[in-house]
Amino acid sequence: MELALAAIALLLAQAADRWPQFRGEGASGIVKGPELAESWSATENVAWAATVPGQGWSSPVVWGNRIFLTSLVGDDAVVAPKTGYYGPRETLTPPGERRWTVFCLDAETGKIVWEKVVHRGKPEHTIHVKSSYAAETPVTDGERVYALFGNVGVFCIDFEGKELWSKRWKALPTRLGWGNGSSPALHGERLFVLNDTEAESWLAAFDRKSGAELWRVARDEKTSWATPFVWENGSRTELVTVATKRVRSYDLEGKLLWELGGMSPICIPTPVAAHGLLFVDSGYEFGRPRPLLAVRPGASGDISLKEGETSNAFVAWHREPAGCYHPSPLVVGDRLYVLYSTGFLGCFDARTGKELYPRGRLEGTFTASPWASGGRIFCLNEQGETFVLADGPEFKLLRRNAVGEMAMATPAAANGRLYLRTLTRLYCILRKP
Numbered sequence: 296m297e298l299a300l301a302a303i304a305l306l307l308a309q310a311a312d313r314w315p316q317f318r319g320e321g322a323s324g325i326v327k328g329p330e331l332a333e334s335w336s337a338t339e340n341v342a343w344a345a346t347v348p349g350q351g352w353s354s355p356v357v358w359g360n361r362i363f364l365t366s367l368v369g370d371d372a373v374v375a376p377k378t379g380y381y382g383p384r385e386t387l388t389p390p391g392e393r394r395w396t397v398f399c400l401d402a403e404t405g406k407i408v409w410e411k412v413v414h415r416g417k418p419e420h421t422i423h424v425k426s427s428y429a430a431e432t433p434v435t436d437g438e439r440v441y442a443l444f445g446n447v448g449v450f451c452i453d454f455e456g457k458e459l460w461s462k463r464w465k466a467l468p469t470r471l472g473w474g475n476g477s478s479p480a481l482h483g484e485r486l487f488v489l490n491d492t493e494a495e496s497w498l499a500a501f502d503r504k505s506g507a508e509l510w511r512v513a514r515d516e517k518t519s520w521a522t523p524f525v526w527e528n529g530s531r532t533e534l535v536t537v538a539t540k541r542v543r544s545y546d547l548e549g550k551l552l553w554e555l556g557g558m559s560p561i562c563i564p565t566p567v568a569a570h571g572l573l574f575v576d577s578g579y580e581f582g583r584p585r586p587l588l589a590v591r592p593g594a595s596g597d598i599s600l601k602e603g604e605t606s607n608a609f610v611a612w613h614r615e616p617a618g619c620y621h622p623s624p625l626v627v628g629d630r631l632y633v634l635y636s637t638g639f640l641g642c643f644d645a646r647t648g649k650e651l652y653p654r655g656r657l658e659g660t661f662t663a664s665p666w667a668s669g670g671r672i673f674c675l676n677e678q679g680e681t682f683v684l685a686d687g688p689e690f691k692l693l694r695r696n697a698v699g700e701m702a703m704a705t706p707a708a709a710n711g712r713l714y715l716r717t718l719t720r721l722y723c724i725l726r727k728p
Contacts, residue, residue, distance in 0.1 A: 622663065
């Protein structure tokens with residue numbers, strides 16, 4: 296018994312010291328280990344604040360005492376775009392040579408341990424003026440970090456900064472010239488990359504150690520930005536992709552298992568799983584549909600809802616319009632939280648889809664996904680302000696924390712520390728004794 300308890304304690308400690316991918320373990324947004332600080336500013340409860348060269352909206356990932364993040368570095372100053380909404384064709388291409396860079400920072404001090412330039416040159420495509428060429432969050436397995444730069448390639452680097460392998464591909468046009476955003480996913484020995492563009496779309500699996508391409512499947516899709524989600528359920532392990540035409544689920548060999556139509560014109564949020572269900576949403580603010588739904592495991596073939604249906608054998612429930620545009624959903628206990636880009640927070644019963652309370656009003660515009668720790672829900676807006684709410688059956692705002700600089704990256708958390716990326720800095724937020 297003592298050995299078993301010791302083993303459990305070790306596993307919990309290990310889980311608490313890492314945030315290996317976009318939204319952490321299981322891409323859930325749930326913080327394990329010590330509770331995070333509930334209040335902070337640009338100086339209060341700040342263990343350190345590191346200046347990060349260049350510009351990028353990828354999230355940091357953490358393993359032990361190492362933090363990894365990506366950036367596009369140039370010789371000119373970084374200029375903050377305006378927050379909020381833009382016209383659909385507002386894009387940019389920065390002038391001059393740039394350096395696509397992976398940074399490794401010390402988690403205790405914020406000092407840069409090493410930086411690795413994986414590509415140099417002039418950008419070959421435009422991006423949305425509010426996006427970046429380092430929008431995709433890397434993933435780590437504790438031995439290597441895998442950094443994806445969508446229209447350049449994927450790069451594998453060890454913890455000492457040595458590039459072990461890379462796979463490159465040509466730059467392809469994206470919808471309205473907005474650029475890429477889907478992050479890589481890792482499961483077992485395989486790294487999965489989704490590349491949906493206007494010219495060609497594919498999903499591929501690479502051997503994480505050698506970089507060998509194990510399989511690639513063509514997709515009948517145009518540009519999408521949602522990160523593929525590894526869904527480990529009671530029936531099997533699936534790789535789920537969300538895009539405009541279809542939600543599609545594949546087995547780990549690339550075989551299509553099931554598909555589901557009825558998504559938003561633009562798909563960005565990543566699914567999340569809990570209670571044996573898969574929660575999917577997409578909610579482009581200026582179009583319809585904007586669905587929020589739950590899928591049961593074990594499906595095959597086309598499980599799309601027929602007109603007028605809100606459930607079927609494999610769709611447990613469906614709400615319209617309830618999906619959000621940018622942030623991914625969050626499940627805490629029996630509650631499903633949906634953070635809307637326009638500054639509202641919705642709360643639903645995860646098992647039934649019933650709305651638990653009317654949407655609560657926050658302020659600002661939201662791109663980063665929410666996270667949870669210690670009975671609290673945290674929502675970071677583009678203006679750099681985090682709203683802290685009680686996790687519960689009613690909307691209850693507890694406090695607001697501002698750092699005073701634009702923020703669009705979803706934070707990471709490990710060992711009781713919150714790593715919050717702004718336009719030019721990475722903050723380490725730590726509750727002080």
